[in-house]
Amino acid sequence: MFTVVLLTSPANPTLEPALVESLRNAWGGGDAVWLSPDEAAEFSVQRMPDNLWEVWENCQSMNVDLVVVHTKTRRKKMLLADMDSTMIQQECIDELADEAGVGARVKKITARAMNGELDFDGALRERVGLLVGLDVGVIDTVLAERITLMPGGKSLVATMKAQGGHTALVSGGFTAFSSQVAAQLGFDENRANTLLVSGGVLTGEVGMPILGKQAKVDALEDITKRLGWTEDDVIAVGDGANDLGMLHRAGLGVALHAKPVVAAECDVRINFGDLTALLYVQGYAKSDFIS
Numbered sequence: 001m002f003t004v005v006l007l008t009s010p011a012n013p014t015l016e017p018a019l020v021e022s023l024r025n026a027w028g029g030g031d032a033v034w035l036s037p038d039e040a041a042e043f044s045v046q047r048m049p050d051n052l053w054e055v056w057e058n059c060q061s062m063n064v065d066l067v068v069v070h071t072k073t074r075r076k077k078m079l080l081a082d083m084d085s086t087m088i089q090q091e092c093i094d095e096l097a098d099e100a101g102v103g104a105r106v107k108k109i110t111a112r113a114m115n116g117e118l119d120f121d122g123a124l125r126e127r128v129g130l131l132v133g134l135d136v137g138v139i140d141t142v143l144a145e146r147i148t149l150m151p152g153g154k155s156l157v158a159t160m161k162a163q164g165g166h167t168a169l170v171s172g173g174f175t176a177f178s179s180q181v182a183a184q185l186g187f188d189e190n191r192a193n194t195l196l197v198s199g200g201v202l203t204g205e206v207g208m209p210i211l212g213k214q215a216k217v218d219a220l221e222d223i224t225k226r227l228g229w230t231e232d233d234v235i236a237v238g239d240g241a242n243d244l245g246m247l248h249r250a251g252l253g254v255a256l257h258a259k260p261v262v263a264a265e266c267d268v269r270i271n272f273g274d275l276t277a278l279l280y281v282q283g284y285a286k287s288d289f290i291s
Helices: 017-026 052-060 092-100 103-114 120-129 137-145 153-162 175-185 213-227 241-249 277-281
Strands: 002-007 033-036 040-045 065-070 078-081 166-174 189-193 195-198 201-206 234-238 252-256 268-270
Touching: 002 017, 002 277, 017 040, 040 277, 052 065, 065 268, 065 277, 078 153, 078 213, 092 103, 092 120, 092 137, 092 166, 103 120, 103 241, 120 201, 137 175, 153 166, 153 175, 153 277, 166 175, 166 213, 175 189, 189 213, 213 234, 213 241, 234 241, 234 277, 241 252, 252 277, 268 277
Parallel strands: 078 166, 078 234, 166 189, 234 252, 252 268
Antiparallel strands: 002 040, 002 065, 033 040, 195 201
16 A cells, blocks of 8 residues: 655645545545645555656646655654755855855865765865865854754654654764754754864864765664664655665655755655655644644
């Protein structure tokens, strides 16, 4: 048994009942259940639709995300989340680079790395190297003035924790940011890279070992083993090429507003919804959300 979920942006909820009904009839689905009026609805089907991706393309043209999940295993115990451009709306290193006057150079490297065009470790070292001499106090300035949370993140974390879930933030960014973001959102734990500092300024080096693509997979393995859960108990979310390892390994991997090369490798793609889409996909109604 599978569940079909349709959802739109909470900021512009335009999910038409006619679309839900036509798709339900075409696929021989069960009764539609509205998880949130005009925003999210679901219905059950006996098998995975043969024309799923053709219909997905049509739904995208209507600003609607379409997801099909296994009904029995859709509710997850653990959230494993990327930080930059996932739980927050920025790339922290790009914001630091702007303050250091090398924003354009660093943003180009970041974009290529997130698209999988560059080795992550080498790209991180190169970008951090351009920050040499930057006053460490700039980190607090960037956190206060430039970093904004991705909509829906607090509800996602709080709702899963209220159901006994565990939440972990795993970032290829930096602990100076991940610790603050994790605290703001209520994550149980966080892992990230360390910017090295000497005399109150950045040295242009990053602490070893670098947490890249494999480190996110390691986090998934370590935490599930510690908690006595399986990888199928995990919902993972990210947007960049360094997230693909954990997205493939998790029971449910979600590409959120992801780079095309990443979305192409994921069966669950959220392009219009916010982070609450991860709750709808698991079968939570809006009335279940903890704000």
